[in-house]
Amino acid sequence: MAELATSSGANMNHDSAPRPSKPRTRSAARIEAEAEEARKRRESGDAARWLLDTRPPYPEAAVAPYVGDIDRYLRSLEVEPLRRPSPGYFQDIQKDICPKMRAVVVDWLVVLAEEFELHAETLHLAVSYVDRFLTMNVVARDKLQLLAVTALLVAAKYEEIESAEMKVNIYINSMDNTYTKQQVVKMEADLLKSLNFQIGGPTVTTFLRQFIASCRGGNSTSREKLEFVCSYLADLSLLDYDCISYLPSVVAAACLFVARFTIHPKTRPWNLTLEQNTGYKVFDLQKSIYVIHELQLTIRCPDQEATRKKYKDTKFGCVSTMVSPREIPTSFPEDCHK
Incomplete structure (x- = not known):
């Protein structure tokens, strides 16, 4: 763990990272009126509402007939083998990293997600990508942070709007002393291939x-x-x-x-x-x-x-x-x- 912390210390200090403005969600299903209301909430300082927005994006009467179907669909997705990490991947696959190192990197992702004010869903998707990748691929400890930040980038592309994705890209570009842009691009390709491009799913x-x-x-x-x-x-x-x-x-x-x-x-x-x-x-x-x-x-x-x-x-x-x-x-x- 000491080696992991030392090798990534420069990147886990976010004081120099650019502070972005609060993003809106990218979801095409959300109507403009909701986005405008969300913007007003953010401007008024009600940032915490971005954690779990339990209000339905459509009038309840319009959604009600489909609630059961939606729930059954989500339940079917969460049990798909390719969308789930293997609980034994540290014992069966990984040789150079351990659960403690994973916890350190996830803790760092929490800091990054807060720094860029990403949605909770983005953070949870990113961690899911990391676990799914580690289920299928041996990763050296000096590449674990690269995997994590790349997973966050992919999750931001999927869940956030362009401005949030750009903020994550800016941060990655500032990591040149540790990982090059080419390394990030290659890791992104490897990650997407391992996930079979199935980057959606319930968290x-x-x-x-x-x-x-x-x-x-x-x-x-x-x-x-x-x-x-x-x-x-x-x-x-x-x-x-x-x-x-x-x-x-x-x-x-x-x-x-x-x-x-x-x-x-x-x-x-x-x-x-x-x-x-x-x-x-x-x-x-x-x-x-x-x-x-x-x-x-x-x-x-x-x-x-x-x-x-x-x-x-x-x-x-x-x-x-x-x-x-x-x-x-x-x-x-x-x-x-x-």
Whole structure:
């Protein structure tokens, strides 16, 4: 790990990186009125709303007939073998890198994504690309950072608008002392080939938007806090190699469970409505819940501070400073039918 940190130290210092303006989403499906509203929110300082925008891009009445089809389609995508990394790739494929090095690089990607104010989906896609590539290709430790920044570039091209992509390109061009543009282009080609150009697909944030939207009740402040805590936990899940063992929808549901437990520790976090909307009983989530909870308590990945520092900001409700009980009551993981 010391070698990795030393070799990439110049690039992991972002004080000299250009600070971009906030981007709008590229999605062709989003209407201009929503984009204008988003711009106004950003100008008013409401940057945190870019974490998980749970408002539907179309009127609910127009989308309602297709919600079931959309959910089934996303669930079918997340189980496709080519879109999922192998949980054992460090043991089976990689010889020169380890989960700790992966956590360091993911922590660095969190810093970059925050620096360029990229969407949460962009960050999660980038980490997914890294894991999928490492599943199929042996990577030397001195090329791990190159893979990571290239994955972020590809994700930005897919998810962001041109200006955000240009900002990432500017940063990459400033890395000439470590990687040349030709190396980045070659890595991009290798990455896309390994992914078979399948660069779309659902992530934890995709399902969190659906699950949070199904949580009815409460005022706007409590709803916003729930979104912040869920976003924080979702980003923490990126750090832990064990989380790739679970489907994105499982991790999303576990994040929602732990978020609700954090906000209301004396109230049962799961109910029949959430079970129906997520498709998971608490029993199905039990192992992933404990992983997310340990990440929140810094039992896992304690040395990676970028995400925790990011969510200490008041614009994210300082949710990383919230104290969660160290033990989840044994009665909570029981079936909510009981």
